[in-house]
Amino acid sequence: MSADLKRIVIKIGSNVLTQNDGTPDRIRMAALVEQITYLRQKGLQVIIISSGAVAFGRAAVPFPEKADPVVKRQILAAIGQIELIHSYQSLFSKHDINVAQLMVTQSDFRDRKHYLNMKNCFEGLLHKDIIPIVNENDTVAVTELMFTDNDELAGLVAAMADADRLILLSNVAGIYKGHPDEPGAELIRTVDQKSPQDLNQYILSHKSSFGRGGMLTKINMAMKSADLGIGVYIANGKKDNVLVELFDNTLACTYFIPNKAKESPKKWIAHSDSYSKGTVIINEGAEKALFSEKIISLLPIGITEVSGEFTKGDIIRILSPKGIKLGLGKAAYGYKSALEKKGLKNQKPIIHYDYLYLFDH
Numbered sequence: 001m002s003a004d005l006k007r008i009v010i011k012i013g014s015n016v017l018t019q020n021d022g023t024p025d026r027i028r029m030a031a032l033v034e035q036i037t038y039l040r041q042k043g044l045q046v047i048i049i050s051s052g053a054v055a056f057g058r059a060a061v062p063f064p065e066k067a068d069p070v071v072k073r074q075i076l077a078a079i080g081q082i083e084l085i086h087s088y089q090s091l092f093s094k095h096d097i098n099v100a101q102l103m104v105t106q107s108d109f110r111d112r113k114h115y116l117n118m119k120n121c122f123e124g125l126l127h128k129d130i131i132p133i134v135n136e137n138d139t140v141a142v143t144e145l146m147f148t149d150n151d152e153l154a155g156l157v158a159a160m161a162d163a164d165r166l167i168l169l170s171n172v173a174g175i176y177k178g179h180p181d182e183p184g185a186e187l188i189r190t191v192d193q194k195s196p197q198d199l200n201q202y203i204l205s206h207k208s209s210f211g212r213g214g215m216l217t218k219i220n221m222a223m224k225s226a227d228l229g230i231g232v233y234i235a236n237g238k239k240d241n242v243l244v245e246l247f248d249n250t251l252a253c254t255y256f257i258p259n260k261a262k263e264s265p266k267k268w269i270a271h272s273d274s275y276s277k278g279t280v281i282i283n284e285g286a287e288k289a290l291f292s293e294k295i296i297s298l299l300p301i302g303i304t305e306v307s308g309e310f311t312k313g314d315i316i317r318i319l320s321p322k323g324i325k326l327g328l329g330k331a332a333y334g335y336k337s338a339l340e341k342k343g344l345k346n347q348k349p350i351i352h353y354d355y356l357y358l359f360d361h
Helices: 026-041 053-057 069-093 112-127 150-160 215-227 242-247 264-270 284-290 335-341
Strands: 007-012 045-050 099-104 131-136 165-170 175-177 186-188 231-236 254-256 278-282 303-307 315-319 325-330 356-358
Touching: 007 026, 007 150, 026 045, 026 069, 026 242, 045 069, 045 112, 045 150, 053 069, 069 099, 069 131, 099 112, 112 131, 112 150, 112 264, 131 150, 150 165, 150 215, 150 264, 165 215, 165 242, 215 231, 215 254, 231 242, 264 325, 264 356, 278 284, 284 325, 303 335
Parallel strands: 007 045, 007 165, 045 131, 099 131, 165 231, 278 315
Antiparallel strands: 175 186, 231 254, 278 303, 315 325, 325 356
């Protein structure tokens, strides 16, 4: 890592904190706590996104095979989260480090005011030299409000906290050209804008026994975070001294090179797709203008269709004439006004540049 870094987010996957039989890997957890303490001694502020609550609760309560999966997950998470955070607290207290627990759901990031309240909470904890430990609140989250997995949550928190780096710890060292267990499988060390865009050809569909996500969600989140200006590492959390080697730049892993950092409102909007309330379809001229080198807002003259009962301040999607999703933005006025003004000249932007986020095009 470069010497000028100040703040990092570390996501620890379920498969890192559990053994093959599903029981908690307390030795691994203790080792990671030691390494995080080392990073703090080097001057880094650390936020932890920790999976593992369901796995920690798995051995506590037996369930029949036909048990409702949502209820089962809620109960295991409720039980396991207590043990998970207590374990972190006990381990960090040996180093005189305080920790705080933050339980969130996807809806907690739904609007700008709520988002900023959470951001202020993180800032306050870090200012007091307290490590925030974040996990999804599985006890109340239902399927449609759940994150894809904690990689998605980690990317969102990294953007919210203006982190310099995001570290995704899994049970593989990164992205390989081929199966990681195959002899001679090549590890992709760096990914940037010049790298092949379709990395999916290297990604396996296999998911962890204990987590919801896989490498595909990691790579998608890493690409988005890098676009926002956050460097992302995918590394093997089961490797001894993984964080120390990463800090010393000796670790074999995959690194997503960041672009220029985006402003805070754009970071929020980039992760707001699931909260969008409406859609605008733009013409080819508007599409070309948005993706030019110029700083430009989306004007009504470039809009051909408007849908969704959105109001001023809601997030809306931007689609191309062919229906391709181009970006997201905060609406400067509601659906009725947008419908009245579409295609007209000399109108105020429906999405100002400061509240416009475009996907890689």
